Amino acid sequence: MTGKKTKLSKSNSEQRIRARNEAKILKSAVELFSRKGFDGTRIAEIAEASGLPKANVYYYFANKAAIYTRLIEGVLTGWDRALEHITPDREPREALSLYIAAKLDYSRKHASESRFFANEMLRGGKFLSRQQKRHMKEITREYARVIEGWMEEGKIVRVDPNHFLIMLWATTQFYADFSTVAAATVEKKHLTASDFETARSTIVDIILNNCVPPR
Amino acid sequence: MTGKKTKLSKSNSEQRIRARNEAKILKSAVELFSRKGFDGTRIAEIAEASGLPKANVYYYFANKAAIYTRLIEGVLTGWDRALEHITPDREPREALSLYIAAKLDYSRKHASESRFFANEMLRGGKFLSRQQKRHMKEITREYARVIEGWMEEGKIVRVDPNHFLIMLWATTQFYADFSTVAAATVEKKHLTASDFETARSTIVDIILNNCVPPR
DNA sequence: GCATATCCTGACCAAATGGTCAAGTTTCCA
DNA sequence: TGGAAACTTGACCATTTGGTCAGGATATGC
Structure with a gap:
């Protein structure tokens, strides 16, 4: 990665967006996984509960197991x-x-x-x-x-x-x-x-x- | 129901088939539900674990919730x-x-x-x-x-x-x-x-x- | 102002899923 | 022995699901 901003040195506002969205996803996910388990929880439910589109959840986490x-x-x-x-x-x-x-x-x-x-x-x-x-x-x-x-x-x-x-x-x-x-x-x-x-x-x-x- | 054999007076062997299959389904279901919960368990899994075709499970139980x-x-x-x-x-x-x-x-x-x-x-x-x-x-x-x-x-x-x-x-x-x-x-x-x-x-x-x- | 990085997202895909159906088989009893 | 009830099951259906993609939007720094 040759850009001035790299993964290893994100600006504060970039880090803020990513950190905030990951936290929202994880908070929604833990509640849903705690009730329905890994197999019973839908990615669409996690997305909805965190107020993000489903594809955005995949922007931050590779897959369902990665969240878990x-x-x-x-x-x-x-x-x-x-x-x-x-x-x-x-x-x-x-x-x-x-x-x-x-x-x-x-x-x-x-x-x-x-x-x-x-x-x-x-x-x-x-x-x-x-x-x-x-x-x-x-x-x-x-x-x-x-x-x-x-x-x-x-x-x-x-x-x-x-x-x-x-x-x-x-x-x-x-x-x-x-x-x-x-x-x-x-x-x-x-x-x-x-x-x-x-x-x-x-x-x-x-x-x-x-x-x-x-x- | 006008047949000689009715739901209320099944013969022993009929009761044996129904009782046996229901017991098999319930035994498999309780194990799967206990691990994966209601939403995470598949009817196909219950059928496979009980050695019956999926449609047969629906012959004995109206739906997933009925088993549960x-x-x-x-x-x-x-x-x-x-x-x-x-x-x-x-x-x-x-x-x-x-x-x-x-x-x-x-x-x-x-x-x-x-x-x-x-x-x-x-x-x-x-x-x-x-x-x-x-x-x-x-x-x-x-x-x-x-x-x-x-x-x-x-x-x-x-x-x-x-x-x-x-x-x-x-x-x-x-x-x-x-x-x-x-x-x-x-x-x-x-x-x-x-x-x-x-x-x-x-x-x-x-x-x-x-x-x-x-x- | 522009180039780059990051973020967002609607549409889409193939596979999976709860459940149904019709037709055949087996069991049972008079 | 034959008719009725119970059982079996492969194929099917509409919907759902995990995940992808391409293109646009936004943010940032020089």
């Missing part, structure tokens, strides 16, 4: 962050409280992303690359070790650390993935911040206060 | 059954232990049905009729009352009964809905009976042993 894999990358980045609270130098009560709060916060603010990923996992996670799967496994193993360490030090009641992690994930993601069920259970149309706070304290009460001896 | 709603009816029947363990005349430890075991048993033996329903809930549960939604709400309310009664009697630590139920659902269904994630977490290709038993004891340890005072 971009979304997976974004979600995995968020997944990692919450787990950062679990470090061996921390007391488990503090670390796990922060983790539970962070997960519930993610469920509240990124319900579409959580549901999108849940949908992908329901179908077996086939869109995740080997590297992404390996990464999740390694991270999980690392955190299971931290939890096991706390158990060995008598800081947490001894249970299977893997199943313990599963429990933390299940109870926090439920509020995003199955928000319709959760809302109906608490007899509301939608979950409120108060519901998430009750969820947090319930999970802390039941899981932490059993597993972590009082100070 | 039949599956929802079946799943709701199963959902009810597990909750039967929660009765006020029982001690909570016994009742909840049985409930957790029943739910995990369902997750192990009916993973496709569980995933199918999870998929439907991910999309907002729009296929459930008003009556079905009301039924689920009433059942949930009834069991929340039983749990609340146990709390008032001091038999269970006081937490929000609705969120307590959510926790029970989340931690047991996870093993069916996200079996790929659970298997990867325990570093196996597939969950075994032993994994379900570890799951059961972990859930009982963490939830019951905290919430229910020792005998």
